[in-house]
Amino acid sequence: MAAVWQQVLAVDARPGDSLRYNAYRTPAHPQFRTQYIRRRSQLLRDNAKAGYEPTVRRQYLKLRSQLLAQRYGPLSEQSSFRAHSNSIRSSRTTLDRMEDLEEEPRSQGSRGHRRSVSRGSYQLQAQMNRVAQEDRAPGSLVPTPLAEASRAMAGDTTLSENYAFAGMYHIFDQHVDQAVPKVQFANDDKHLLACCSLDGTISVCQLVPTPPSVIQTLRGHTQTVSDFAWSLSNDIIVSTSLDGSMRIWNTQDGRCIRHIPDPDGAQLLCCTFQPINNNLTVVGNAKHNVHVMNISTGKKVKGGSSKLTGRVLSMSFDSAGRILWAGDDRGSIFSFLFDMASGKLTKAKRIVVTEGSAITSISARSWISREARDPSLLVNACINKLLLYRVVDNEGTLQLKRTFQIQQSSHAIRSIFCPLMSFRQGACVVTGSEDMCVYFFDVERATKAIVNKLQGHSAAVLGVSFNCDESLLASSDAKGMVIIWRREQK
Template sequence: MAAVWQQVLAVDARYNAYRTPGFPQFRTQYIRRRSQLLRENAKAGFEAGPRRRYLRLRAQLLAQRYGPLSEQSSCRACSHSLVAKCNNPLSLSQDFEEEARALGARGHRRSVSRGSYQLQAQMNRAAHDDRPPGGLVPTAAAEASRAMAGDTTLSENYAFAGVYHIFDQHADQAVPKVAFAHDDRHLLACCSWDGTLSVCRLAPGPPAVLRVLRGHRGPVADFAWALSNDLLVSASLDTTLRIWAPSDGRCVREVPDPDGAPLLCCVFQPLNNNLTVVGNGRQGLHVLNISTGKTARGGSARLGGRVLSLCFDAPGHLLWAGDDHGAICSFLFDVATGKLTKAKRLVLGGGAAVTSISARSWISREARDPSVLVSARGPGARLLLYRVVDTEGGLQLKRSFPVAQGTQPVRSIFCPLMSFRQGACVVTGSEDACVYFFDVERSSRAVVNKLQGHGAPVLGVSFNCDESLLASSDARGQVIVWRREQK
């Protein structure tokens, strides 16, 4: 039951940035209240079956309200059952009614039956859509979409230039990753090869380092925020995984790697933050329970090389892992047990090493294909965009961009907001000390912006939730926070 409620909260959290965009404090209060309601209802001992049906229903209604941000499942297959459930008030749980009252108080109340009718109409239009499937953005023109976006171009939308702030608390030591907290505009963290992590606040007030997390006895290669931002998990070359409370800097737990090997990457399971996946320097992949410190049964696998990068799809059912031999392996993930089942394997070849993987269900509202973005270092280094072609995580190459990356673990990301504009943007670091913005729909002159300011290879990049700020980190410990130009 706890796993189902965590999935419900995860669905809500993914849509949280779109609720009351002018009142970020309400979004925080909303998620806390939802978490409280789910915990209280879980104690009542409801059966898991109705809760899972409720989860599917809620995900579809939120997709209808805010747009399908992350769900990859087909809406057509469940349209008739969804309408039937929506028209049956007995199928709605008490906490869903609480949610309806909360939305109503903010002026967003909607009739369930009316919402289901609109959703079915939308799905029927999609079912008869005859747009060609060949491209990531199948429409040749999107006048209404551009009007909704303010009729600005992709280049104008990503015109980052001004420096908001520079952090240098990790001077002379590489900062391989920087990441904003989930649904937070101003909370930022980074890890360093000096063995520490930093938690920074950009506003309100002047930007400042809130605390430095100390405890690792070796370089910190990777870290990840929990969905609720109340925990950080870090992977270090000292062979340990640590769980931190960023609010006060405490190390909550230290978990040794099952193989006793240096840990190179880590990621939270999106729907069950009690599970963390780690990759190590002895080709090992392990699913760890952070409450017990133990490996999940069936939650271990081996790759052909050192595991450098990990990424889940948004629903948390697919995991991709990349190694230093250029292989990308997909795994089916059992959310309830943490069991891994190996599915597909793709080899880049040419001596490549996969230093970064990120996934996105839709690149923009005009792009329907779930996609995976890969950074590969070595001879012929490049940024690769793949289409996910099946339910087992099979990949098909769509675009390739040259990037200066010979020896450094450069990372890349999708832009977080789905855009109504034509085109879709990705961002990457580079060993030439620049940050590049690529329009993945352009066959030539794909660079729409280039940020210059670092004095060393740029390793990590991260957007905040509303794309107003971009953070980048480099091999000499400098973190630059860039702000969007105001038109």
């Protein structure tokens, strides 16, 4: 229990994030900030002594982290925070001298329902974006050379040093000879991941203790599993399949909790959780439709459906859950406004990347680095390029920022932003490729953007995923091989 309340306190304190939480608690009365954190510490210690169930306190930690992330923006691309041991130590040693702490306790938000997030988060986000303009050059995506203090906080390592992955930590081959279109680490977890396969199953794998092993095999789909997603708390996985169904799985025992047929009776090709309300999942199908589904009732949400120009292959929400982007097999990306109260979708914008070229992956990121506040979208399309867009307004309008040359003409390749926000100059994205390699690109470099290139697969690399602290990278290929790469330790 003591460790858990220290984690809660670490989330509240964040003493190093001067650009984030600390400046926004009673800015005119800094003395109240210290009083607040002291009182929080006292209450948390008292509650720990009272003997509350650890699972309840951990759930509180997740929910409070989510509320703070919504108000001030996420610390990483994942929906919840990480309370690393160094953050805990930092919060404990600076209680007597800290002056800058984060915002007042959200008494109503403490009930734990994600829907109670402040509706003012967008206005605050916009304000912070304007402030951040002072820290970067016009149009730049990353910190300027003047950001000496920020780079020092990151350890003054270069992007190439930070992403020097080389050695193989482990190879999983349980899906051999059947393509693995997606691999994904669990939220805020270093050693738990899952991968789906054309063989109709999903494997849940644990990397520690050694040797790594498959701890659950989720069986039930009768055809290819096209996509899956972890819930925020990692206790649920939702999956879609070409058998025309969505399934909800208990990750602890591998049980299928619910089987939900597609409302149109079509093949389901992609899915994503609503990041604020995990009771809602959006699915895309082969009849060009997206549907918002209530996983508790198994029913489609009224007003939560819309049509694209082609088969829906990829989707991503922004971190606030207000904008949904969906890509189809005819080269279009649509943005939708999501109503948090009703689950209704409203079609907003459409961009044609290249007519007739499938959009196989969409990944949204609020900020690429802590000092680069432009929301961005990373897109794979079958045009032999990885595309980076800037989100220019609150309707999801996209402006092309950068392109990176890869090999992708026919396979459903996926890409990701690196999960940790960085104070370094430069920001990294990672993608698979049909040339059997994994590529790391620095989005700021005008030339020679490749930071690292991993070789080891014997087929097109389809999926990539980082764990929460970027110490491990997973990649999957068209022959069913999943490789776990380990970052070199300096």
